[in-house]
Amino acid sequence: MKYKLVQDAYGKNAINLSKVTRHEAYHEFRQISVNVSLQGDFETVYTQGNNRKILPTDTQKNTVYALAKDHFVSSIEDFAIHLANHFFSNNPQVSQTTIEITEHLYSRMSFDGSEHPHTYQSKGNEKHVTTVVQDAHKTSVTSGIKGLLILKTTNSAFTDYIKDRYTTLKETTDRIFATECEATWVYNSYKLNFAELFEKVRNACLRTFAFHNSLSVQQTLYAMGEAVLEENPEIKEISLIMPNKHHIPFNLQQFGMENDNEIFIATDEPFGYITGTITREEEN
Amino acid sequence: MKYKLVQDAYGKNAINLSKVTRHEAYHEFRQISVNVSLQGDFETVYTQGNNRKILPTDTQKNTVYALAKDHFVSSIEDFAIHLANHFFSNNPQVSQTTIEITEHLYSRMSFDGSEHPHTYQSKGNEKHVTTVVQDAHKTSVTSGIKGLLILKTTNSAFTDYIKDRYTTLKETTDRIFATECEATWVYNSYKLNFAELFEKVRNACLRTFAFHNSLSVQQTLYAMGEAVLEENPEIKEISLIMPNKHHIPFNLQQFGMENDNEIFIATDEPFGYITGTITREEEN
Amino acid sequence: MKYKLVQDAYGKNAINLSKVTRHEAYHEFRQISVNVSLQGDFETVYTQGNNRKILPTDTQKNTVYALAKDHFVSSIEDFAIHLANHFFSNNPQVSQTTIEITEHLYSRMSFDGSEHPHTYQSKGNEKHVTTVVQDAHKTSVTSGIKGLLILKTTNSAFTDYIKDRYTTLKETTDRIFATECEATWVYNSYKLNFAELFEKVRNACLRTFAFHNSLSVQQTLYAMGEAVLEENPEIKEISLIMPNKHHIPFNLQQFGMENDNEIFIATDEPFGYITGTITREEEN
Amino acid sequence: MKYKLVQDAYGKNAINLSKVTRHEAYHEFRQISVNVSLQGDFETVYTQGNNRKILPTDTQKNTVYALAKDHFVSSIEDFAIHLANHFFSNNPQVSQTTIEITEHLYSRMSFDGSEHPHTYQSKGNEKHVTTVVQDAHKTSVTSGIKGLLILKTTNSAFTDYIKDRYTTLKETTDRIFATECEATWVYNSYKLNFAELFEKVRNACLRTFAFHNSLSVQQTLYAMGEAVLEENPEIKEISLIMPNKHHIPFNLQQFGMENDNEIFIATDEPFGYITGTITREEEN
Known part of the structure; x- marks a missing residue:
């Protein structure tokens, strides 16, 4: 053969x-x-x-x-x-x-x-x-959340990035941060109170998302993963996928009006797609 | 021409x-x-x-x-x-x-x-x-709810219907009643507190669905519409669409087990499709 | 009651x-x-x-x-x-x-x-x-086509429309015309060769779409309906829904390049939504 | 850290x-x-x-x-x-x-x-x-087909499998075999005539699917992959995903009629999910 x-x-x-x-x-x-x-x-x-x-x-x-x-x-x-x-x-x-x-x-x-x-x-x-x-x-157990559509209307900035000949995006210190978060984490045992741990992980994600002063989606993603690992020793590793569901300020100036960060085009596509996996440092 | x-x-x-x-x-x-x-x-x-x-x-x-x-x-x-x-x-x-x-x-x-x-x-x-x-x-205002996925695990029966040569359905006095309800109602004015009325209609629908002893989807649908009209004189007419999202008892007997109305096949298709429009009687 | x-x-x-x-x-x-x-x-x-x-x-x-x-x-x-x-x-x-x-x-x-x-x-x-x-x-028969995704890359213009303070669209004599056409027509009998008529109607729609010099989606829609009625005396009336699936020229000038009507953003939303029903004049 | x-x-x-x-x-x-x-x-x-x-x-x-x-x-x-x-x-x-x-x-x-x-x-x-x-x-190139919905109405059997206490499926020597095939293959170079190779791979898949006397989805999947590798030395490896979109004979006997393998319930869920990756043997 x-x-x-x-x-x-x-x-x-x-x-x-x-x-x-x-x-x-x-x-x-x-x-x-x-x-x-x-x-x-x-x-x-x-x-x-x-x-x-x-x-x-x-x-x-x-x-x-x-x-x-x-x-x-x-x-x-x-x-x-x-x-x-x-x-x-x-x-x-x-x-x-x-x-x-x-x-x-x-x-x-x-x-x-x-x-x-x-x-x-x-x-x-x-x-x-x-x-x-x-x-x-072995028996390995991985759990996760899908379809968690969350957003914050402030405390999200994006500045100081690379500019090249194809750059048109303007820096902003105050934008909408919306994502349909998917989180997946690996347990270190198959004998745990999974229902209870689920709620703890979910809450750590939401709380961090809400209170983080975000400089980028990447930074908030990392902070969320870190919080989950910090609070849950039963978890070895966590992966997060956070598509950036863009809300783009509509140009009202062309009609002689001001858009004081209030009217947005809510878009589905294209979308930023940010991922990361955070694990515990192995101890020696 | x-x-x-x-x-x-x-x-x-x-x-x-x-x-x-x-x-x-x-x-x-x-x-x-x-x-x-x-x-x-x-x-x-x-x-x-x-x-x-x-x-x-x-x-x-x-x-x-x-x-x-x-x-x-x-x-x-x-x-x-x-x-x-x-x-x-x-x-x-x-x-x-x-x-x-x-x-x-x-x-x-x-x-x-x-x-x-x-x-x-x-x-x-x-x-x-x-x-x-x-x-x-005139200006007419119609409002509605879509995608209201609700269910009750008891107080729903379906008996005493027509039997013919193609009948295989068994009568039941206790079934799951699940629906993705769509309600649409017509207001009698365009100057109303619509946000408040919305909550009242939604609550009348949910409450009736929950507390009704259902003999058929049709009967519960009517009861929901009637409750909305009863409680809201600002509403002239209401239409309800209540697809029957079937949860079908799985046959455990074939494996020598009993299914005491506990294990179901959750199906999307085919589905029953029940509609009705209820209006106020014109007064003379 | x-x-x-x-x-x-x-x-x-x-x-x-x-x-x-x-x-x-x-x-x-x-x-x-x-x-x-x-x-x-x-x-x-x-x-x-x-x-x-x-x-x-x-x-x-x-x-x-x-x-x-x-x-x-x-x-x-x-x-x-x-x-x-x-x-x-x-x-x-x-x-x-x-x-x-x-x-x-x-x-x-x-x-x-x-x-x-x-x-x-x-x-x-x-x-x-x-x-x-x-x-x-009576028995009435209505037939139709759904999901007919068709497009032409030229012979489509859109000019000479109303301009007001919210106008930003530029007139064009050469644009992509793409639509997911839905056609529905009513037969005048329930004893017809429906399979054969289906192909005739479909072909009349496609042929007219292809060869029409379009001044607007509305005008092409009407021409398609007219062709169907002209060629098929068995059909009383036809309705067409032709959403305008916009292909928007991408602004390459901002990078010092020219877009000679060749590179487009293919969008799903928002979309134009054009409908019309054409019927035979009643004869007296 | x-x-x-x-x-x-x-x-x-x-x-x-x-x-x-x-x-x-x-x-x-x-x-x-x-x-x-x-x-x-x-x-x-x-x-x-x-x-x-x-x-x-x-x-x-x-x-x-x-x-x-x-x-x-x-x-x-x-x-x-x-x-x-x-x-x-x-x-x-x-x-x-x-x-x-x-x-x-x-x-x-x-x-x-x-x-x-x-x-x-x-x-x-x-x-x-x-x-x-x-x-x-390096630069690696993987190509594929998605959404290839194909079926054959005969030359597909499924017999001689394990029976246990949960078995209810009947053996069949003649069933509908329908799948929405997804194929992904890895090229051994990034300098190839990809458009031409695409058509060759697609054709090898379709031809094998059509002419294979299938004893199982798995066997047909393997034959398709083998044909692609056989005909295309530029391809190192191919993966196929072939969900089994079941067409289940409807029980007409309960109405005193015979279903001579002609009337089926076309189902979307649940579905069999069959996958395999075939690669060239490394030569020594």
């Missing part, structure tokens, strides 16, 4: 599942989307069409629904760990399982100051996600 | 605008998307390519940004009324102007129990919308 | 169906999405939760799949007519049925000049659609 | 650009979307807010438009190579530049057997993409 398969994986994506747990005082509603992916000794599947080592993706889907009954009882991380271990333990041909779960968030409605026992509203585009990877050696 | 133009309209859509108003204690951030549409004496534009009566859509866009400075100061309805009147008054060739505004909602972040003065998070897919139409005779 | 239901309709949307017909020489593959909507004597459903007149949307879905076997054998119009009549005839409580079908288009792959017998590629975003409405008096 | 930045990159995404080249016989229209990303000596930007090494993303955008005039004259690969080299050569603080280009494809309309000189239609969702990475040592 002149060619070889150097990477392969297969599984079922977008297994959309909801669960109702009937507590005495209220109904808990959860909705998730699960991706299963298996890697392993599948060379002959690809090269010869021999399916004897294939656990069909349809069966993977059924398994997720069946296991959700008894094992989706707390965090998405704990359910993902259970699923990864199930597929890994029951399939000797599999060398690595990857489970990704996205949680669609809902909050109970409140009326007259008290929460309704069984009525929910979606919390919107913000999603909580986790990726659990299990192989023969 | 053997053919005639029986409907025409043109304008600029998706004029995306954000505004920062610097109050003493905090910064107010608003983001909207505006559509302008003009109808009128445009026959020769279409049939002969005579552009002398055309106010270009680019100019419409500029006008919206310029007028936002002084006139987007309260509700989207009030700004839409101002814009409709501006285009109508300044363009004798125009017989009708339609302004649609969608507001993207943000809430200020809170830390330690108090709101941050200038940092916001998106409130997600729920959007507030308005359509204002002005012609020589 | 102080309120009344003035409009209501319910049904199932997004019934996604594919069909393979095994002809001797090749396999025919079709993929459609069907919406069913029923109107009628449903007052007590909405006001009292009495479901005895409700044909569940789940049953509607099953019916569409079942009837596709024998009745989805030619155009989407003919299948929609059959479905509309089925629901209308079998449900005395229904006063009007509406069937919408969207066809996802595929073309057979060709290799070495001949078509492969059973392998297809999607034709992309262009969709063919139809809406059939049946009530006690 | 207890933390360190282990990855960073920033740039401008979605620089949407169209270009018209006026050949004697016809107008050539091209539309692309460009992403620029810079990596390098940016530690102090992130940790101190020192912007002196920052080339603003706005300037990157301007540069892309300016350079398109003289340098976007053939393949997207050649333009990406030029852009990567421009940013790399002019910015000593940059250690690596990444340029991604997506081309939106258009074809000239034909009437009466000949192509119209300046009118185009979009070719739909299929996109051609390239990623060029330049650092001090």
